Amino acid sequence: MELRGHRIPMAFSLLVWFAIWEVVGQLELVSLLPPFSEVIAALPEVVSSETFAEAARITLEAFLIGMGLSFTVGIGVGVLMATSRAVGSVMGMWVNIFESSPLTAIVPALMALLGFGLETMIVTVFLFSVWVIALDTQVGVERVNPSLIEMGRSFGARRRALYSQIVVRAALP
Amino acid sequence: MTASAGTATAVRIADLVKEFPGGVRALGGLTFEVPRGELTSIIGPSGCGKTTTLKIIGGLVDATSGRVEVDGGPVAGPGPDRAFVFQDFALLPWATVLRNVAFGLELRGLPKKEREDTARGYVDKVGLSGFEDSYPHQLSGGMRQRVGLARALAVDADILLMDEPFASVDEQIRRQFQDDLLRLLSDERKTVIFVTHSIEEAVYVSDQVVILTRGPSSVSKVVRPGIDRSGGSDEIRRDPAYLDWVEQIWHELRDYLER
Secondary structure, eight states: OEETTEEOOTTHHHHHHHHHHHHHHHTTOSTTOOOHHHHHHHHHHHHHSHHHHHHHHHHHHHHHHHHHHHHHHHHHHHHHHHHOHHHHHHHHHHHHHHHHSOGGGGHHHHHHHHOSSHHHHHHHHHHHHHHHHHHHHHHHHHTSOHHHHHHHHHTTOOHHHIIIIIIHHHHOO | OOTTBTTBEEEEEEEEEEEETTTEEEEEEEEEEEETTSEEEEEOSTTSSHHHHHHHHTTSSOOSEEEEEETTEEOOSOOTTEEEEOTTOOOOTTSOHHHHHTHHHHHTTOOHHHHHHHHHHHHHHTTOTTOTTOOGGGSOHHHHHHHHHHHHHHTTOSEEEEESTTTTSOHHHHHHHHHHHHHHHHHHOOEEEEEOSOHHHHHHHOSEEEEEOSSSBOEEEEEOOOOOOSSOHHHHHHOHHHHHHHHHHHHHHHHHHHO
16 A cells, blocks of 8 residues: 555554554444553553463464365365266365355354364364365366376376375375 | 387277367278387378367277277277377376476375386486476476476376377477487387377488378378488488388378368
8 A cells, every 4th residue: 555655554554443443442332342551551460370371372283183184175175076076066166165154153153062172173274274275186186287297197107196196296286 | 119019009090080079070990000119190281180089099088989909908998008199298287397307296196206216217207307496487488398208108098099299399309309209210110100280300210101181081101111211310310211201191191182
């Protein structure tokens, strides 16, 4: 963005929001919203507390497990979708539906089903990421130069070597 | 060529038919033989199935019907007795020249040291010493195809299948490359099947030329130019016998174009 010939960094918009936040907080218009300055002042105390560390650890754990599952399942499904026409047409529709649907809406349903624990968080991370990983993998594998695959086959690559040494490597962004 | 050439057959093709899904008939019953230790070109109008034929011999594409025998046995997929040189080079963009040349050996599970020693030898033979650690995108088209050729030579297959190897290379480099190929082959004693759409190239490099008709193709004629290669490249290209063969094959092909 430019203003009177000066480039303004995108981060500037944050400052505008901080200012509004501060004003709304100071005026005590909303009871749950303390002013921005008080939040900043409280930050060191919160971050160094034990509950924060524990919460951060749980979040990180849920994230890592969820992403791990997503990558395993997503890459597997993506490769299958790209290499088998049957899997591609059966799964393709569902993957696209879930990828483009607002999954935030089902988080409350997950909470009702699984409670507030780690499982819910893992499942949420998984559901938010697995579809796009599957689609990206599918596109990546489909765009692998077919002549590289022929080359691999002609030099005696078995299916496993073909995937591990050519397809996966060539499908990487 | 030695006296034994022509007596032994490396590849025998009989009634080869290929129909693609959707009923497009590319090959309508090809029959020809490829003598061992010689260079056989396959030439024909574009879209006549030259490359398909080569891929069937390479075991990369299945035939609809007919027989393909390599060394007397039927072809059932790719094998270590055949190595392929691709029109678009098919080099691994993320691997160095050395690793690309050694890739066939890597797939065969040879130890790193051993395969790189072999690869280094062939990198040198195709004239790319000093480029071992370069990546394909840093090389010109001609140099990339040299890598493709070195990779095929490195696995030491008896039969070399070359799919329009010089098609994406400019003319001067192409001629240089043809001479280099002939020189390399005289050391290696390979059987080569060479697909090209250039009549001059076919006559220049081949012992035998298989001329295909328009698709669904069959063999129109098999000729043996047998050009005297004792002179230099320029001499050959001015040799009346050479020009005569070019003319003859052109007439053969033109008949099919006009029909």
